[in-house]
Amino acid sequence: MAYILQQLLTHSAGRFPEKTAVWARGRSISYRELEEQSNQLAHLLKTCGVKKGDRVGLFFPKSVESIISMFAVMKAGGVYVPLDPQAPVDRIGYIISNCGIKVLITQDERRRALDAATRESLERCVVINQARESGNGSGVIPWSALSEYPASHPPVVTLTETDLAYILYTSGSTGRPKGVMLSHQNALTFVEWCAAKFQITQEDHLSNHAPLHFDLSVFDIYNAIEAGATVHLVTEDIALFPTTLAKFIETHQISVWYSVPSALVLLLLHADLKAEKLPRLRTILFAGEVFPMKYLKQLAELLPAVELDNLYGPTETNVCTYYRVDRERLGSLEKLPIGIACENTEVFAVNDKDEIVSTPGESGELYVRGPAVTYGYWADVEKTKKMVVPNRFQKNFEENIYRTGDLVTLAEDGNYYFVGRRDSMIKSRGYRIELGEIESALLSHPAVREAAAIAVPDEVVGNRIKAVVAAHSEISIKAAELQQHCGTRIPRYMIPELIEFRETLPKTSTGKVDRIQLSRESLPVAV
Amino acid sequence: MTTANETTIKDQVRQFIREELAAAKGIATFTDSESLTENGIIDSLGIFRLVTFLEENFGVRVGDEEISADNLQSVDKIEELVISKSKKK
Numbered sequence: 001m002a003y004i005l006q007q008l009l010t011h012s013a014g015r016f017p018e019k020t021a022v023w024a025r026g027r028s029i030s031y032r033e034l035e036e037q038s039n040q041l042a043h044l045l046k047t048c049g050v051k052k053g054d055r056v057g058l059f060f061p062k063s064v065e066s067i068i069s070m071f072a073v074m075k076a077g078g079v080y081v082p083l084d085p086q087a088p089v090d091r092i093g094y095i096i097s098n099c100g101i102k103v104l105i106t107q108d109e110r111r112r113a114l115d116a117a118t119r120e121s122l123e124r125c126v127v128i129n130q131a132r133e134s135g136n137g138s139g140v141i142p143w144s145a146l147s148e149y150p151a152s153h154p155p156v157v158t159l160t161e162t163d164l165a166y167i168l169y170t171s172g173s174t175g176r177p178k179g180v181m182l183s184h185q186n187a188l189t190f191v192e193w194c195a196a197k198f199q200i201t202q203e204d205h206l207s208n209h210a211p212l213h214f215d216l217s218v219f220d221i222y223n224a225i226e227a228g229a230t231v232h233l234v235t236e237d238i239a240l241f242p243t244t245l246a247k248f249i250e251t252h253q254i255s256v257w258y259s260v261p262s263a264l265v266l267l268l269l270h271a272d273l274k275a276e277k278l279p280r281l282r283t284i285l286f287a288g289e290v291f292p293m294k295y296l297k298q299l300a301e302l303l304p305a306v307e308l309d310n311l312y313g314p315t316e317t318n319v320c321t322y323y324r325v326d327r328e329r330l331g332s333l334e335k336l337p338i339g340i341a342c343e344n345t346e347v348f349a350v351n352d353k354d355e356i357v358s359t360p361g362e363s364g365e366l367y368v369r370g371p372a373v374t375y376g377y378w379a380d381v382e383k384t385k386k387m388v389v390p391n392r393f394q395k396n397f398e399e400n401i402y403r404t405g406d407l408v409t410l411a412e413d414g415n416y417y418f419v420g421r422r423d424s425m426i427k428s429r430g431y432r433i434e435l436g437e438i439e440s441a442l443l444s445h446p447a448v449r450e451a452a453a454i455a456v457p458d459e460v461v462g463n464r465i466k467a468v469v470a471a472h473s474e475i476s477i478k479a480a481e482l483q484q485h486c487g488t489r490i491p492r493y494m495i496p497e498l499i500e501f502r503e504t505l506p507k508t509s510t511g512k513v514d515r516i517q518l519s520r521e522s523l524p525v526a527v
Numbered sequence: 528m529t530t531a532n533e534t535t536i537k538d539q540v541r542q543f544i545r546e547e548l549a550a551a552k553g554i555a556t557f558t559d560s561e562s563l564t565e566n567g568i569i570d571s572l573g574i575f576r577l578v579t580f581l582e583e584n585f586g587v588r589v590g591d592e593e594i595s596a597d598n599l600q601s602v603d604k605i606e607e608l609v610i611s612k613s614k615k616k
Binding site for chain 2: 061086088236237238239240241242243244262263266270271272429460461479480483484485486487488492493495496497
């Protein structure tokens with residue numbers, strides 16, 4: 001039995017050495033190659049000074065090298081931090097400094113684009129796209145140096161399941177992203193549940209639609225590797241074009257698909273999906289946002305033999321509940337449940353009186369308990385204390401539980417339904433977005449006096465973002481300038497699509513910006 | 528004549544992408560050969576806004592199966608698509 005993630009690879013490499021483990025950008029790599037190259041990179045990382053618990057950043061578009069790097073960092077005893085390759089350098093610089101990354105695996109042009117202070121803070125950069133002969137700066141090591149290191153075994157490190165495996169950065173309400181710390185045990189609790197629930201085998205072909213800094217990718221990568229299956233990485237040149245994506249699912253004979261619902265909705269609307277062209281497709285998993293019922297019903301009809309599962313869970317717990325779509329009930333369902341707890345996980349809702357909800361129809365905040373729950377946020381004790389709290393409902397021993405901030409209702413049949421958020425976090429294309437982070441990006445512009453970010457509901461992507469801004473009267477500013485300014489601080493999916501200027505923002509009686517009023521006034525974004 | 532037309536097509540495409548798509552992503556500059564999907568200028572909804580613009584502005588019809596990286600990944604490729612579609616009209 002595996003208790004650390006890299007054991008999944010070592011086991012499968014022993015069983016299926018010549019089988020394809022990963023396909024990406026027209027290249028594939030066998031289990032033997034993945035095992036050997038991750039051993040080599042792990043040794044190289046050790047010589048770069050990576051010690052147990054050290055964070056190593058991965059900053060390049062997803063590719064075969066991404067998967068080699070993830071395993072290599074863990075084999076060196078380190079903790080990998082996947083960085084959004086499309087994020088502004090300011091945000092990347094913040095994350096590198098926040099979690100003290102000293103070794104970065106990247107591309108040469110991305111390394112050069114980092115600001116000087118960040119570059120100087122890095123002790124070593126492993127550059128995936130540079131030949132050995134070309135002139136390197138000090139501390140820059142080409143990928144080709146891997147060949148000098150032993151392939152047959154990883155370095156000797158002592159890890160237990162409670163050690164950290166990776167850190168995923170997600171939007172933070174105070175204007176800066178926060179790093180969710182996930183241990184090997186956190187990840188494996190989910191991976192083992194999926195392996196049993198969805199019966200992944202060596203015959204399967206899994207897609208990887210989500211970016212690697214997004215927790216949906218944990219299933220794609222580790223469940224494929226656990227089973228000795230093949231994972232096919234979907235890159236932007238495929239993902240953004242529905243017809244190309246449908247063709248990809250067909251030609252790669254994808255059998256298990258996992259993505260945010262909006263990716264499936266775009267396939268439904270624009271790709272002419274046909275069941276007969278996808279005979280291998282057996283399971284579709286989706287998570288990250290609410291699947292609009294209209295489209296889910298269409299998908300269920302179009303692919304009658306495919307099992308559909310709604311997975312729910314914040315990054316802090318990976319996935320904690322699931323609901324298997326029952327086609328017979330689907331016609332009468334108005335809303336899709338988030339379902340019941342996964343095995344080895346307990347969930348419960350806590351009402352305003354601080355009691356556990358047990359009566360159907362009652363609502364409360366969802367709490368999660370069990371080995372999937374994060375330790376908290378990297379270098380943020382305050383935030384951790386607020387969200388990962390002692391379990392006051394159980395007195396026998398000390399343990400922490402996670403407050404999701406999601407309001408849910410318990411139904412008659414035992415399923416939970418998502419109702420809304422306690423705070424101003426929203427979802428767009430499955431991404432978690434703290435409206436406060438957008439507002440602080442807007443407010444950092446000298447011309448902006450007041451700013452409010454608002455979510456405008458959208459059928460396909462969940463929400464679109466609009467901002468209402470009051471500028472200092474003496475400075476003239478255009479929407480495009482502000483959007484460009486935001487682009488230097490927050491990821492592209494968080495930049496408001498529409499910016500409306502007003503003299504002043506409406507206030508509540510307590511003097512706060514009246515978001516409810518602004519949301520009411522905001523019709524869906526006309527584009 | 529062709530040169531003048533092609534310049535116009537490219538200018539209009541560039542202007543639309545700059546003002547309608549790139550600005551909202553906080554991006555000010557891009558080259559004609561740069562991949563608009565890799566740099567994040569075009570996202571899953573931007574693709575369809577671009578196609579609508581091409582259809583309305585140049586009077587061409589772009590089928591779902593033609594919405595691909597090969598045809599739409601860069602300003603250069605978009606121009607090629609519009610020219611080849613216009614010739615077939």
